[in-house]
Amino acid sequence: MVEVYSYPNSESAAYALGEYIADAQDKALAKNKVFRIAISGGSLVGALQEGLILNKKVAPRVKWGQWEIYFVDERLLPLSYEDSNYGLFKRKLVNLLDPKVTRPYIAAINTTLLSPSGGQDDSIAKDYEKKLPDHMDLIILGCGEDGHICSLFPGHELLEENVKMVANLEDSPKLPPRRITFTFPYLKKATQIAFYARGSGKKPILKKVFSGTATELPSVKVNQFKKIPVSWFVDEAAIEDANVKTSTYK
Numbered sequence: 394m395v396e397v398y399s400y401p402n403s404e405s406a407a408y409a410l411g412e413y414i415a416d417a418q419d420k421a422l423a424k425n426k427v428f429r430i431a432i433s434g435g436s437l438v439g440a441l442q443e444g445l446i447l448n449k450k451v452a453p454r455v456k457w458g459q460w461e462i463y464f465v466d467e468r469l470l471p472l473s474y475e476d477s478n479y480g481l482f483k484r485k486l487v488n489l490l491d492p493k494v495t496r497p498y499i500a501a502i503n504t505t506l507l508s509p510s511g512g513q514d515d516s517i518a519k520d521y522e523k524k525l526p527d528h529m530d531l532i533i534l535g536c537g538e539d540g541h542i543c544s545l546f547p548g549h550e551l552l553e554e555n556v557k558m559v560a561n562l563e564d565s566p567k568l569p570p571r572r573i574t575f576t577f578p579y580l581k582k583a584t585q586i587a588f589y590a591r592g593s594g595k596k597p598i599l600k601k602v603f604s605g606t607a608t609e610l611p612s613v614k615v616n617q618f619k620k621i622p623v624s625w626f627v628d629e630a631a632i633e634d635a636n637v638k639t640s641t642y643k
């Protein structure tokens with residue numbers, strides 16, 4: 394079941410996403426001691442800053458010390474590099490937290506396995522897979538202008554991967570080229586999944602995603618997951634050409 398929550402601008406979409414995440418946290422913590430969430434890179438990280446820190450209604454609800462944070466994909470670079478999703482998340486969120494706040498566990502790639510040749514990239518993927526819980530309470534995805542999610546790109550052989558939960562690739566069309574990524578078998582284990590997409594640049598792809606015919610797109614394959622609630626948080630600029638019923642969260 395897919396819900397599309399649309400807002401006048403990207404900030405209000407991010408604020409609503411923050412409330413949805415806090416609700417998912419509360420649901421998970423009612424059953425377990427930890428909230429296991431996997432996030433994407435890109436514009437989502439800024440939205441998480443808005444929705445979980447700047448959003449003063451949600452910020453006090455976030456129990457960071459009980460969070461385990463994973464990345465649905467990661468670029469195979471040192472964590473301090475501009476393009477590292479881990480580095481971006483630390484800079485944009487964790488470093489902004491009050492020093493008194495207990496820090497979340499954040500699963501980084503094993504950088505001792507990094508090499509210029511990429512000779513151990515498959516070991517980085519295997520090592521990351523070992524860090525993963527059986528499933529995530531929540532996975533938050535972005536949607537690329539080509540409809541990719543994580544580092545799963547339209548037409549790429551990794552879309553057919555049905556054994557590995559985390560795979561590596563060296564030919565990402567979105568730079569940098571060497572990455573690890575969740576695969577569909579792992580995405581399908583999530584309790585719930587949300588997307589965040591903003592801006593007029595996403596208008597063409599969201600029109601395709603909700604056209605009912607673009608079944609080959611990775612983001613559409615997620616919409617078709619059985620038994621996993623999928624929620625999109627979008628701004629009007631991104632969704633206005635899509636033929637889909639929208640509402641607002643809660």
Ligand SMILES: O=C(O)[C@H](O)[C@@H](O)[C@H](O)[C@H](O)COP(=O)(O)O
Pocket residue numbers: 432433434435436437465466467478534535536537538541542543544567589590
């Ligand atoms: O590491 C990555 O590159 C992201 O995980 C990637 O999957 C992202 O979510 C999409 O490319 C959308 O990015 P934007 O939201 O910035 O367009």
